[in-house]
Amino acid sequence: MKPPAFHYFDPTTVAEAIGLLQHNENAKILAGGQSLMPMLNMRFVQPDALIDLNRIKDLSFIRRGTDTFEIGAMTRQRDIEFSPEIRADCPIVIEAIENVGHRQTRNRGTIGGSLCHLDPAAELVTIAGVLDGTVEVTGPEGRRDIHFLAFPAGYMTPAIEMNELVTGIRLPIWSKTHGYAFIECARRHGDFALASVAALIEVDAEGRIARAAVAVGGVASVPLRMSEMEAGLVGQAAGDDLFKKVSRICETIESAADAHVPAGYRRHLAGVLSFRALRLASMRAQKRRAS
Amino acid sequence: MTVTRKIAVTVNGLRREAEVPVRLTLADLLRKKFELTGTHLGCEHGVCGACTVLFDGVSVRACLMLAVQADNHAIETVEGLAAADAPLNDLQQAFSDKHALQCGFCTPGILMTLTEFLRDNPVVSEEDIKIAISGNICRCTGYQPIVEAAMQVVKARQGNPS
Incomplete structure (x- = not known):
């Protein structure tokens, strides 16, 4: 058998899952399993207990509120990809999710699993960052909210306690006329991105940028919100010169080299992709405003 | 334990x-x-x-x-996909027709991937097929005959056998 030996629990309620977390040391939570199962098969992780959330029906939902989507942690990436509501009102999520692994992994993989695994190159992590998502965490004392930008405690480490469980995320909905773009560079379709950029833009009637959000994934150890770039965009006339100028801010990102590419290459990619994402998002914003 | x-x-x-x-x-x-x-x-x-x-x-x-x-x-x-004593189904037959397998190791996975994909998406392009099978590695065919086999099924199911 590939995985190490463990005790297996498959609770049907969140309360039961949290009880199990409290009473089992060295426990791992199994969501969609598209990252944890490979690590178990290679025995990189050796938990004493595996707590499988797949039978908790209450954690799988997409609810549209007036200005946010609330998505349950165990909602499959597939269900998000094929949600007509999300496609209509939060299209950047769809553009990003089509780059998450492959159809077979999206059929199992969950949004909560992606967020907790917190790979800085993961598309949904970058999306939660650009949208100013709020992570819903449930523990023995009840539920609390964590703003997504405070969610990474470090490289692939969420800022939650051992007895807490991510139960959902809220993603704010932008105006009907916002422009969006998610662009990544990967060596093959479905691979983790070498670098990715998510951009959201609103333009006013004069073609000036009224609101902007930009996030860069895969370059630093945590997903980055490019607040300096956003400040450089707002109030300015949308155009290639502006996008070129603000994209240069990516040259200052702290990045490390790895087996695939040197650090400078990722920074360079982040700049190139930022320019392209801003241009596409701005074009879409102007088109939607005109129609 | x-x-x-x-x-x-x-x-x-x-x-x-x-x-x-x-x-x-x-x-x-x-x-x-x-x-x-x-x-x-x-x-x-x-x-x-x-x-x-x-x-x-x-x-x-x-x-x-x-x-x-x-x-x-x-x-x-x-x-x-097909009973042991029955003929191959249309997708399997297309793989045979188009030589979409050599060693055959990847074939079951690709057949199952395409079974779902073509069921859900009856009208698709070659590019769609390439993305659909991007999660399956084949080290023999270079993928082109697999794409051709899938396209043969797409056309035949729409009533236009190639």
């Missing part, structure tokens, strides 16, 4: 029961317990796609699921 559980799984329409270690993967359940060795294991960490099966009708990597997770669910494997 070997913790086991009794499970009941519907495999290719037949309900089957087994007592399994909780750490047994779904792929090993199919291959070792049920002796359905059509599902192949390549990398066993979710990269190659050879072990793709349908779980409640959607494609999954059988090496990335536990057998216990299949309890009370329905699995379809490559053995279910």
